[in-house]
Amino acid sequence: MKETITKQLRTVQQASREIITLTDETINHLLLALADSIPVHYDAILQANQKDIERMNPADPMVDRLLLNTSRLDAIAADIRNVASLSSPLNAVLEARVLPNGLNLKKVTVPIGVIGIIYEARPNVTFDVFALCLKSGNATVLKGGSDAMYSNIAIVELIHSVLKEHGINPDTIYLLPAEREAAAVMLNAVGYIDMIIPRGSQKLIDFVRDNAKVPVIETGAGIVHTYFDKSGDLDLGQKIVFNAKTRRPSVCNALDTLVIHQSRLDDLAELVKPLQQKEVVLFADEAAYTKLEASYPTALLHRAEPEHFGTEFLSLKMSVKTVSSLEEALEHIAHYSSRHSEAIIADDPAAKELFLKRVDAAVVYANTSTAFTDGAQFGLGAEIGISTQKLHARGPMALKELTTYKWIIEGTGQTRP
Amino acid sequence: MKETITKQLRTVQQASREIITLTDETINHLLLALADSIPVHYDAILQANQKDIERMNPADPMVDRLLLNTSRLDAIAADIRNVASLSSPLNAVLEARVLPNGLNLKKVTVPIGVIGIIYEARPNVTFDVFALCLKSGNATVLKGGSDAMYSNIAIVELIHSVLKEHGINPDTIYLLPAEREAAAVMLNAVGYIDMIIPRGSQKLIDFVRDNAKVPVIETGAGIVHTYFDKSGDLDLGQKIVFNAKTRRPSVCNALDTLVIHQSRLDDLAELVKPLQQKEVVLFADEAAYTKLEASYPTALLHRAEPEHFGTEFLSLKMSVKTVSSLEEALEHIAHYSSRHSEAIIADDPAAKELFLKRVDAAVVYANTSTAFTDGAQFGLGAEIGISTQKLHARGPMALKELTTYKWIIEGTGQTRP
Numbered sequence: 001m002k003e004t005i006t007k008q009l010r011t012v013q014q015a016s017r018e019i020i021t022l023t024d025e026t027i028n029h030l031l032l033a034l035a036d037s038i039p040v041h042y043d044a045i046l047q048a049n050q051k052d053i054e055r056m057n058p059a060d061p062m063v064d065r066l067l068l069n070t071s072r073l074d075a076i077a078a079d080i081r082n083v084a085s086l087s088s089p090l091n092a093v094l095e096a097r098v099l100p101n102g103l104n105l106k107k108v109t110v111p112i113g114v115i116g117i118i119y120e121a122r123p124n125v126t127f128d129v130f131a132l133c134l135k136s137g138n139a140t141v142l143k144g145g146s147d148a149m150y151s152n153i154a155i156v157e158l159i160h161s162v163l164k165e166h167g168i169n170p171d172t173i174y175l176l177p178a179e180r181e182a183a184a185v186m187l188n189a190v191g192y193i194d195m196i197i198p199r200g201s202q203k204l205i206d207f208v209r210d211n212a213k214v215p216v217i218e219t220g221a222g223i224v225h226t227y228f229d230k231s232g233d234l235d236l237g238q239k240i241v242f243n244a245k246t247r248r249p250s251v252c253n254a255l256d257t258l259v260i261h262q263s264r265l266d267d268l269a270e271l272v273k274p275l276q277q278k279e280v281v282l283f284a285d286e287a288a289y290t291k292l293e294a295s296y297p298t299a300l301l302h303r304a305e306p307e308h309f310g311t312e313f314l315s316l317k318m319s320v321k322t323v324s325s326l327e328e329a330l331e332h333i334a335h336y337s338s339r340h341s342e343a344i345i346a347d348d349p350a351a352k353e354l355f356l357k358r359v360d361a362a363v364v365y366a367n368t369s370t371a372f373t374d375g376a377q378f379g380l381g382a383e384i385g386i387s388t389q390k391l392h393a394r395g396p397m398a399l400k401e402l403t404t405y406k407w408i409i410e411g412t413g414q415t416r417p
Numbered sequence: 418m419k420e421t422i423t424k425q426l427r428t429v430q431q432a433s434r435e436i437i438t439l440t441d442e443t444i445n446h447l448l449l450a451l452a453d454s455i456p457v458h459y460d461a462i463l464q465a466n467q468k469d470i471e472r473m474n475p476a477d478p479m480v481d482r483l484l485l486n487t488s489r490l491d492a493i494a495a496d497i498r499n500v501a502s503l504s505s506p507l508n509a510v511l512e513a514r515v516l517p518n519g520l521n522l523k524k525v526t527v528p529i530g531v532i533g534i535i536y537e538a539r540p541n542v543t544f545d546v547f548a549l550c551l552k553s554g555n556a557t558v559l560k561g562g563s564d565a566m567y568s569n570i571a572i573v574e575l576i577h578s579v580l581k582e583h584g585i586n587p588d589t590i591y592l593l594p595a596e597r598e599a600a601a602v603m604l605n606a607v608g609y610i611d612m613i614i615p616r617g618s619q620k621l622i623d624f625v626r627d628n629a630k631v632p633v634i635e636t637g638a639g640i641v642h643t644y645f646d647k648s649g650d651l652d653l654g655q656k657i658v659f660n661a662k663t664r665r666p667s668v669c670n671a672l673d674t675l676v677i678h679q680s681r682l683d684d685l686a687e688l689v690k691p692l693q694q695k696e697v698v699l700f701a702d703e704a705a706y707t708k709l710e711a712s713y714p715t716a717l718l719h720r721a722e723p724e725h726f727g728t729e730f731l732s733l734k735m736s737v738k739t740v741s742s743l744e745e746a747l748e749h750i751a752h753y754s755s756r757h758s759e760a761i762i763a764d765d766p767a768a769k770e771l772f773l774k775r776v777d778a779a780v781v782y783a784n785t786s787t788a789f790t791d792g793a794q795f796g797l798g799a800e801i802g803i804s805t806q807k808l809h810a811r812g813p814m815a816l817k818e819l820t821t822y823k824w825i826i827e828g829t830g831q832t833r834p
Contacts, residue, residue: 017751020775099796103785112807113777190626194807209607210630215808236830243832334434356825358437360530368520368828377833378522378824379514390529390611390821391632391809404807407795408773411785413653415660416794 001177005185008174009114009141009192015171016113016139022168024088031084031131034162035077041158042070048154049123052147066121066148076127079382083131086381089399090137104410109403111137113194116186118143118208120200123151130159130173132384136402139172141193143186145200146178187212197385197397202312217392219385222252222340223312224370227259227329227355229346234267236367237345242274243369244343249316252386253341253373256312257319259329262287265322269295272320276300280316283308287322310336326351330358337361340388341370362388362395418594422602425591426531426558426609432588433530433556439585441505448501448548451579452494458575459487465571466540469564483538483565493544496799500548503798506816507554521827526820528554530611533603534801535560535625537617540568547576547590549801553819556589558610560603562617563595604629614802614814619729634809636802639669639757640729641787644676644746644772646763651684653784654762659691660786661760666733669803670758670790673729674736676746679704682739686712689737693717697733700725704739727753743768747775754778757805758787779805779812 038045049068056063095107115138117129126142133140144152152175160170176182186193190213197217198208209216226244228237244255260268268291272282276297283304284292292301308319309332323329333342343365344355352366363373375383375396384402387393393401455462466485473480512524532555536542543559550557561569569592577587593599603610607630614634615625626633643661645654661672677685685708689699693714700721701709709718725736726749740746750759760782761772769783780790790812792800797815804810810818 017775017777020777097796099794103789105795110777213627215632215806217808233830239830239832247833352827356827358434360434360437360527361823363824363826366827368826368831369833371833372520372826372831377516379516389632391634394821395824404811406778407780407812409780409785409789410769410773410783413650413656414785414789415656416664416786416788 001179001181002185005176005182006189006192008171009189011171012114012139012141012174013192015169016111018169019134019139019172020111020137022137024090026166026168027088027134027137028084030162030166030168031080031135033166034127034131034159035080035084037158037162038073038077038080039070042073045073045151045154045158046070048150051150052123056147062121062147066123066151068123068151072124076124079128080131083135083382086135086399088135089403094405101414102412103414106408107405108408109400110406112402112404114139114141114192115402116141116143116189116193116196116214118183118186118196118198118200118204120145120204121147122199123148123155125199126152126155126175127159129384132382132399132402134172136399138402139174141174141176141186143176143183144178149178152178184211187214190214195392199385217385217387217397218389219387219397220252221312221338221388222254222373222386223257223310223336223338224253224255224341224343225257225259225333225337226255226343226345226370227323227326227333228261228264228271229326229329229344229348229351229355230261230263231348231351232261232264232345233347233367234270237271238274240343240345240367240369241271244371245275245280245318246278246316247369247371250314252312253370254314255318255370257309257321257336259321259323259332260288261326261329262322262324265291268292268320272296275318278316280318282318282320284320285322288320292320312338326354330355333359338388339390340386341365341373343368343370362386418596418598419602422593422599423606423609425588426606428588429531429556429558429591430609432586433528435586436551436556436589437528437554439554441507443583443585444505444551444554445501447579447583447585448497448551450583451544451548451576452497452501454575454579455490455494455497456487459490462490462568462571462575463487465567468567469540473564479538479564483540483568485540485568489541493541496545497548500552500799500816503552503816505552506820511822518831519829520831523825524822525825526817527823529819529821531556531558531609532819533558533560533606533610533613533631535600535603535613535615535617535621537562537621538564539616540565540572542616543569543572543592544576546801549799549816549819551589553816555819556591558591558593558603560593560600561595566595569595601628604631607631612809616802634802634804634814635806636804636814637669638729638755638805639671639790639803640674640727640753640755641670641672641758641760642674642676642750642754643672643760643762643787644740644743644750645678645681645688646743646746646761646765646768646772647678647680648765648768649678649681649762650764650784651687654688655691657760657762657784657786658688661788662692662697662735663695663733664786664788667731669729670787671731672735672787674726674738674753676738676740676749677705678743678746679739679741682708685709685737689713692735695733697735699735699737701737702739705737709737729755743771747772750776755805756807757803758782758790760785760787779803
């Protein structure tokens, strides 16, 4: 298998060198044609999707992630049109200067080359990733979950046929075999794949980071805190905590731990009161528990155990930690944060400033909900993932983050003394 | 050993959180004090260096890399002063906007955190790296070669004492034990070290990439081509090839393979003529060999074997490849390049443009020597290495490349609908 895949990766690399010369106009034309072709091929895609669904246990929550229908396909087509409408991230001059010896130096954005995505059972990712990668001039290597195998094959067939119709090398996108073995080849394809983004569970991300030789951008996991300061506004805090915890508890920017200054413990019951409506389960430390006992529903209130801190709940659960100072809050967050999104609720400008400066995370917030960590919310137009590491890209990744740069130097015979 | 090191790494991480609040003024003050302290401690450093030298075989070429003396130490002190004179790369606002909902969003440069450097027998790196990392607000973890152990210990002791005098946490820099086992702990220190840069041989770089779980920036290896086009100017080409090959053959930007268009083979003898002065050994393909036989010294001329292409010679050796078209030149380069520095010599604007667009390398040149790939030459003021990968930083890496960014979002109680 390794040999067959490596041979294919060579053709993908070749294709990546060809698409570098496509104009943005050609790319947009292709993307719009792809969007238009989706309704024409509803049947083929949905039949393939049905084959995947039939292999699942109907009670598996994954079924919903895997399922395609015409309205989902229409939403996907709309997303592809949206990508076509965005400005090209390529050929932007990041720096330009003429050196004293007359050399003309420019730093210009270029495609990364070949981008590998390894993901689980969401066939919409297949379309999304292709659109973002092509728009940014990159070839795409996909390793989807075996649960979505038939769906992914049908989708990539459709993309291949549209590429061919437009005279673009179809090797621009390559779907790896669904077998696990293919993932190992991909993770070791130094020289063929320039970057790998895992999209899925923490387990998948850990596996990729621990086994890849190709550079990896870790995305996803958010262990998110909101600190209610001594100077925090109660009404504002109530709204923010409610929004950050309950808007979409299953996403990575959802609140996991409320950190509260001990001088505001008397306000805690009021602060978390709205969470009862959504039956949010609280794991409160001793000081917080004592303050909540009288008012928060007993069935929803538990004493916090160590495992409730530093946990991404992805559900209607939240831990509560009491601290005696802003410094202690910073320490708690530094210790448990996954460096995704962290917030402070405070009126005191000094407390806000210190928090925003000291907290090491992709996105730090003052007096607002962490639910805003999202490429579209940031005005980036799209999103391929939220990076929780520090190299290359941090926070929401969109088209710009799918480019690198090169230095272009033009001279008239200069040599270095 | 793993436990002791991990404990130390925790204190380094703590220090990295403290130095984030230092002003640029304080950092510069510290760096100048360190530069001033070097002549005061000549004896201690040179005695330690002598201990390292005495352990070496005097014939080993490494001795020269390892050797310190007062003039080398003075040059190091001057470099540290230079770093202090550069603008701070921190707190630069890369983007700023107010979202429709009133949220104030800023993308601001911040330190990466803890930077690990793994290097071989150059004790000057110890000072250089510390200066660049501190200037960019980062803590430093160093793994030096065991050959330089005593030198490195003495240097880090001096840095520690200057840090302490200035009330800055000395854990800002940590020298790992010289044992190999320490390297393994470092490469796996996910959560403690944010980025690792290997500096040294290709073997070291490969080892680090293949074994690290912490993100790695590969630097160094340059398999460098210069393509002499159908339209190339012979005088200009002669100067450029001579400069790129002979200026400093041991560095990564030195020319390895001259690629020549077959229609210019009659000019080849003239093109490479100056290389004789430096006794450059040529490995020429058949077509080129035939043209060189009559004029290039026989002792210096060999028929190229496959291993002479895609080789970083790091010495006065060069291969010559004949191609029948620009397209074939691009293919040869795409196949053998290490994506460091690549050049074209051409008068034809279309050939130049195509080459600059299509060649995938950190730096692409037209009509000039690849010897310019260097942070100081680019006006970056300093250099921690030359990245040959595409994520985060490409080409010369200086202060800016030792930063990441975070998004800072300030609101007035906004929640996401």
